[in-house]
Amino acid sequence: MKLKLILFAAIIGFAFSSCHDLELQPKGILDEPALFGTAYGVQKYFVQAYMRLPIEDFIYYVNTTDQDLTNNFIGYMPGNSNKWQAYKNSLAQMDGEIYGWNVAMNGAGFGYWPYAPIRYINTFINNFPNYKDKYDAATYNSLLAEGRFLRAFYYEGLAKRYGGVPIVTDVQDPVNGDPTTLSVPRNTEYDTWKFIQADLTFAMANMSATSVSGRANKYVAAALMSRAMLYAGRVAKYTQYLGLSTDASVQKGFAGMDPSKATEFFQASYDAGLLIKQGPYALYTKNYPDKATNFANLFLDKSSSETLFSKGYDGQTFGHCYDALMLPNPDMSSFVGSEGYPVLEIMQMYDFPSLTDAQGKPVRFNKRGDIKIGMEPRLQGTCFFDGDICHNVAFEIQRGIYLHFGGLASDAQSGSNNAPVNATSNRLLGASKGSTYQGVLLSGRHGMSTAGSENNCFNGAFMRKYIDPTRTTALTNVNKENQSWIVFRLAEIYLNTAEAAYELGKRTEAFDYIEAIRVRAGCLVTRPALNQSTSSTYGYPIEASLQFIRDERLRELYTENHYWWDLKTWRIADQVLNQHYPRALSCYYVFDEGKYIFIDEVNRDNRNITAPKNAAYEKIPQTEINKNTNLLPQNPLY
Numbered sequence: 001m002k003l004k005l006i007l008f009a010a011i012i013g014f015a016f017s018s019c020h021d022l023e024l025q026p027k028g029i030l031d032e033p034a035l036f037g038t039a040y041g042v043q044k045y046f047v048q049a050y051m052r053l054p055i056e057d058f059i060y061y062v063n064t065t066d067q068d069l070t071n072n073f074i075g076y077m078p079g080n081s082n083k084w085q086a087y088k089n090s091l092a093q094m095d096g097e098i099y100g101w102n103v104a105m106n107g108a109g110f111g112y113w114p115y116a117p118i119r120y121i122n123t124f125i126n127n128f129p130n131y132k133d134k135y136d137a138a139t140y141n142s143l144l145a146e147g148r149f150l151r152a153f154y155y156e157g158l159a160k161r162y163g164g165v166p167i168v169t170d171v172q173d174p175v176n177g178d179p180t181t182l183s184v185p186r187n188t189e190y191d192t193w194k195f196i197q198a199d200l201t202f203a204m205a206n207m208s209a210t211s212v213s214g215r216a217n218k219y220v221a222a223a224l225m226s227r228a229m230l231y232a233g234r235v236a237k238y239t240q241y242l243g244l245s246t247d248a249s250v251q252k253g254f255a256g257m258d259p260s261k262a263t264e265f266f267q268a269s270y271d272a273g274l275l276i277k278q279g280p281y282a283l284y285t286k287n288y289p290d291k292a293t294n295f296a297n298l299f300l301d302k303s304s305s306e307t308l309f310s311k312g313y314d315g316q317t318f319g320h321c322y323d324a325l326m327l328p329n330p331d332m333s334s335f336v337g338s339e340g341y342p343v344l345e346i347m348q349m350y351d352f353p354s355l356t357d358a359q360g361k362p363v364r365f366n367k368r369g370d371i372k373i374g375m376e377p378r379l380q381g382t383c384f385f386d387g388d389i390c391h392n393v394a395f396e397i398q399r400g401i402y403l404h405f406g407g408l409a410s411d412a413q414s415g416s417n418n419a420p421v422n423a424t425s426n427r428l429l430g431a432s433k434g435s436t437y438q439g440v441l442l443s444g445r446h447g448m449s450t451a452g453s454e455n456n457c458f459n460g461a462f463m464r465k466y467i468d469p470t471r472t473t474a475l476t477n478v479n480k481e482n483q484s485w486i487v488f489r490l491a492e493i494y495l496n497t498a499e500a501a502y503e504l505g506k507r508t509e510a511f512d513y514i515e516a517i518r519v520r521a522g523c524l525v526t527r528p529a530l531n532q533s534t535s536s537t538y539g540y541p542i543e544a545s546l547q548f549i550r551d552e553r554l555r556e557l558y559t560e561n562h563y564w565w566d567l568k569t570w571r572i573a574d575q576v577l578n579q580h581y582p583r584a585l586s587c588y589y590v591f592d593e594g595k596y597i598f599i600d601e602v603n604r605d606n607r608n609i610t611a612p613k614n615a616a617y618e619k620i621p622q623t624e625i626n627k628n629t630n631l632l633p634q635n636p637l638y
Contacts, residue, residue: 036124036131042143043215045124049150050214052117054157055311056561057485058320058466059086062094062103062110087325088339095564095573096609099459099582100340105611111621112161114154115168121151123171138208145206149221152199156228159196160565161618162635163189163235164254166628185630188253190261193232197268200225204275219279220309223488225272226496232257233265233503234569241540242571242616248633255617255635266500273497281305281490283520291522295381299466300483308488315475315482322483323476326463328446329455332391333476337455342383342463342559344583344600349555351376351524355598360408362597368398368444368587371598377522382558384462386444386587390469391476396444397457399586400429401437405597415586415601427588440589448586450604458604460585465559491517492562495553502546511545514552521556538572568616577611613637 035041087093094103124147132140158165166184174182187195203221211217239256249255284306287294298304302312313319321335329337353374357363365371369387372380384390386397403426413419421427429450430443443449447457466483475481498513507530515527531544550570554563567573586601614637625631 032127033131036128037134039135039139039143042124042128042146046146046150046215049117049121052114053150053153054112054114055485055487056091057311057487058313058322058483060091060561061086061089062091086320087322090340091561091564092559093340095567095611096343096577096580096582097346097559097563098340098463099343099584099603099607100338102605102607105615110161110618112157112618113621113624114157115166118151118154118168119172119174121147121154122169125151125169126171141206142208145203145221146216148199149203149207149216149224152196152203152221152228153224155192155196155199156224156231159189159192159228160231160569162620163249163256163617164192166631167192167195183628183630186254188257189235189255190253190257193228193235193257193265196228197225197232197265200228200272204272209279214312216309219276219281220488222272222275223308223493226269226276226493226500227488229265229269229272230496230500231565231569233262233269233500234571236260236265237262237503238540238569238571239616241538242613242636244636247636249617249635252633254633263504266503269496269500270504270506273493273500276308276490276493277497281308283490283494283516285520291377291520292380295378295521296464296467298489299486300468302484304489306490307484307486308490308493310484310486312484313482315480319479320481320483321478323467323471323481324478326467327390327476328457328462330473331393331446332473334474335477338457338462339454340463341457341459342461343459343603344585346554346558347379347383347461347585349551350379352379355600356409360410362405362409362599364590364593364595364597366595368596370596371585371587376524378555380464382463382465384464384467385460388464390462390464390467391471391473395446395462396434396441397447397460397462397587398430398441398444399448399460399588400427400442401440401589401591402427402597403591405588405590409597409599412599412601415584415599437591440591444587448584448604458584459582460587460598463559486560491520491556492560495549495556499546499549499553502549507545510549514549517552517556538570538575540571567611571616573611573615574613577609577615580609582607582609 035045088101089103090098092098093101094105125144128144128147135143155165164186167187168184172182200221204218204225207216207218207221209218236257237259240259244250244256247255282305284298284301284304285294286301287297298306324333324335325339327333327338329335351374353363353371355363367387369385372385384395386395388395402421405421407421411419411421413422416422428437428442431449432451433443433447433449433456434445435442435449444457446462448460449456468481468483471481494513494517498510501507501513502510511527511530518526528545528548533544534541535544550566553566557563567576582603584601584603586599588597588599590597614635617635619638620631620634625634
């Protein structure tokens with residue numbers, strides 16, 4: 001059964017407006033026997049735990065001073081009016097998947113420390129056995145398992161950031177408790193991941209196979225196992241290549257694990273994938289044979305066969321403004337307009353038309369929209385290009401005019417103003433959207449003019465993934481949107497299982513999963529040949545076939561907030577994001593030919609992204625160390 005996190009305000013309202021059903025005295029006060037003594041009461045108790053889960057969705061900030069400092073997930077603070085700023089400060093902006101705002105990595109530390117919600121769940125796990133006689137065995141075990149699933153989710157959010165953290169299973173009193181007891185030391189990273197595995201193993205074995213909307217089931221627990229254990233396997237295998245063996249936190253086992261432990265984690269991820277494969281889920285194909293529309297719609301269809309677990313919005317009490325921050329104003333947004341755009345280097349990882357011929361000259365196109373000829377349907381379902389329709393308006397994207405362009409694409413020097421071909425007497429750029437020269441369009445109505453820092457397509461395309469094209473422009477506004485954020489979907493599980501299988505030596509099976517994804521995507525090659533040649537691009541050997549699986553993750557999961565954690569857990573963030581310059585797909589009309597060309601240009605701000613080496617681990621928050629020196633030594637390179 002597909003799941004959706006119930007809206008915070010709505011479910012709280014439901015819970016407290018329905019208290020009479022529990023016959024509580026005095027009316028409306030929920031004490032522990034009322035909560036833990038009935039399945040309905042447990043459901044109410046779990047509301048807060050679900051809503052504070054570390055789900056990095058539309059409204060998750062990575063760096064801001066205006067967030068919920070308790071748990072760093074502002075979406076779960078009712079009344080917060082600044083959610084519209086979130087996508088400016090998103091993971092995708094920070095790691096270069098999207099080009100728009102310059103989001104500082106700040107040492108790649110986000111300060112997440114959710115021991116308050118962990119204490120909340122531990123209260124349930126510790127006290128629920130007192131009410132065992134009120135339940136049949138299956139119901140009791142399923143509810144207890146749900147609590148352990150929730151705790152594992154919080155610890156996964158910690159482990160992927162910090163490595164080893166304090167494992168707290170009892171219920172502490174942070175106000176009146178003994179300071180010595182409260183100062184719990186860090187556990188090793190290995191023990192932290194194994195703790196997560198133990199909670200999820202119990203959850204998978206005891207949770208129901210189905211659940212009501214807003215609740216997890218055994219397959220959702222398996223999905224978290226699939227993801228978490230894959231991360232753990234990567235950390236165990238690849239941390240050794242960071243050269244941190246002399247660091248105190250590494251020597252104590254708080255950061256990194258023995259590489260021999262990688263296999264057991266990859267196996268756990270693989271096994272979880274097999275369980276989900278037996279479940280009631282299937283890759284989304286509802287809109288076949290139009291594979292571009294099909295891919296776009298799987299993120300909008302709340303009945304999708306592919307979704308295991310999602311977080312819901314109603315667009316009223318609890319909304320987001322993703323469309324308003326991705327679409328141009330005023331044609332498609334009634335708010336500030338577009339502030340983030342896909343980048344060319346990722347577009348070119350899909351099946352993508354060549355921009356140059358065999359001699360290196362720009363390919364000529366009759367229309368701007370012809371760039372989509374031969375383009376992978378999945379990319380067309382991910383991005384809007386010139387001529388695509390949204391809100392009944394066609395996108396119009398052009399950077400300028402060349403009066404003449406007779407040479408090589410390299411003559412344009414990535415768009416540099418110093419290139420002779422780009423002299424102002426030959427290259428004309430629009431000073432505003434929709435500007436013209438002798439009746440010919442200079443800059444498209446939706447980009448790429450030289451004016452403005454917002455609402456001006458910088459990179460030649462707009463995001464389509466998660467965009468609702470049927471929404472009215474008036475409702476494409478602040479906190480008015482209601483698309484669900486997909487937390488787990490089957491394609492991610494296939495990718496997790498493929499990578500785990502490959503790491504376990506099951507290479508043919510690994511590409512069975514990759515092939516299923518690429519068939520759905522409409523790729524020209526659905527099953528690439530196994531290639532075991534190796535490179536040391538990242539400072540460690542990696543086979544070409546494994547690199548293909550990693551690249552497929554980026555293609556399929558682009559902008560779904562997986563890429564940063566992939567780079568971190570593969571231990572390559574500082575390699576991939578090392579003076580990385582996001583690229584732009586710039587369209588020009590060649591005036592004396594009546595044709596269009598596309599030039600690969602550097603981003604308009606000449607901005608680069610560099611991740612520090614310490615991005616592999618986040619810094620333990622100093623505020624927590626001030627309270628508990630047993631958290632030392634600090635993570636590597638801080």
